[in-house]
Amino acid sequence: DIQLTQSPSSLSASVGDSVTITCRASQGIGYQLAWYQQKPNKAPERLISGTSKLDSGVPSRFSGSRSGTDFTLTLNNLLPEDSAVYYCLQHNSFPLTFGGGTKLQI
Amino acid sequence: QVRLQESGPGLVKPSQTLSLTCSVSGDSINSGDFYWNWIRQPPGMGLEWLGSIFHTGVSFSNPSLKSRLSISVDTSKNQFSLKVTSVTAADTAVYYCARSRRLDYWGQGALVTVSS
Numbered sequence: 001d002i003q004l005t006q007s008p009s010s011l012s013a014s015v016g017d018s019v020t021i022t023c024r025a026s027q028g029i030g031y032q033l034a035w036y037q038q039k040p041n042k043a044p045e046r047l048i049s050g051t052s053k054l055d056s057g058v059p060s061r062f063s064g065s066r067s068g069t070d071f072t073l074t075l076n077n078l079l080p081e082d083s084a085v086y087y088c089l090q091h092n093s094f095p096l097t098f099g100g101g102t103k104l105q106i
Numbered sequence: 107q108v109r110l111q112e113s114g115p116g117l118v119k120p121s122q123t124l125s126l127t128c129s130v131s132g133d134s135i136n137s138g139d140f141y142w143n144w145i146r147q148p149p150g151m152g153l154e155w156l157g158s159i160f161h162t163g164v165s166f167s168n169p170s171l172k173s174r175l176s177i178s179v180d181t182s183k184n185q186f187s188l189k190v191t192s193v194t195a196a197d198t199a200v201y202y203c204a205r206s207r208r209l210d211y212w213g214q215g216a217l218v219t220v221s222s
Contacts, residue, residue: 001169034208036153043202043212044153055210087153091207094166096143096155 002026002090006099013106018076021102023088025069032092035064035073037084038101044087048073080106108132110203110213118197118220124190126216128203129183136161136181140206144177144188146199147215154199158207159186193220 003026013019023033031051036044046055048064051071061076075082083106088099114126128142135142141158148154157167159177167175171190179186190197200215 036209043215044209045212046208046210049208049210089153089155089209091209094158095168096158096207096209098153098155101152 001095002029002093002097004088004090004097004099006088006102008102009100010103010105013078013104015078015080015106017078018074019078019104021073021075021086021088021104023071023073023099025071025090028069029090029092031066032090033064033066033071034089034091035062036087036089038087039084047086049091075104078106082106108205108211110205110211112201112203112213112216114216114218116217116219118193118218119222120194120220121192124193124197124218124220125187126201126203126218127185127187128213129185130205131184133205134181135179135184135186138162141166142179142186143204143207143209145202145204145209145212147202148196148199156188156190156201195220 005024035048038044047058051066052064063074086102109131111129118124143158144156157177159165165177174191176189198220202215203213205211
């Protein structure tokens with residue numbers, strides 16, 4: 001199974017800041033990684049698939065990139081509504097696996 | 107607009123079987139374009155993929171639950187279902203269904219509590 005190590009597990013930032021969340025895959029998954037945002041008592045919402053393709057309606061402040069087996073989600077110009085837990089998912093192969101999550105507090 | 111809706115008992119006794127159904131609207135499971143998935147999230151914890159099924163019935167399951175988990179599909183009703191046998195308190199979670207291996211559309215989730 002492919003393991004995803006997500007870091008940090010939590011971080012605090014201010015409005016207008018930029019933050020980066022990282023997911024490291026235990027083996028190569030190509031570009032087959034997605035990012036999700038989950039707010040309290042809500043289902044996760046996909047932000048990005050295929051490493052860097054933003055879903056419809058996702059602000060361009062969000063971006064994704066890859067370097068080898070390291071994947072990053074970058075959030076620029078943070079807004080209060082960006083407070084949430086963020087998860088990565090590898091969709092390269094079954095079993096699908098998630099990172100442990102990053103709680104972002106603005 | 108694609109919508110998924112989980113349904114099933116919210117309370118299950120230990121050692122019994124948890125059963126949930128996901129009803130899909132706005133897309134046809136029989137189109138064969140996507141896998142259909144179950145994911146769960148214990149209270150205060152992260153997301154765990156449980157399994158996926160294709161319209162043909164081909165399925166994949168999380169190895170950690172494989173012996174207790176079964177997923178089925180009813181294309182005539184545009185639904186797919188989850189069963190987890192021999193449940194314990196550790197199976198208490200919000201259960202989500204979602205479309206595609208890329209998990210693009212999700213249901214709102216159904217809380218299932220395992221308790222006597």
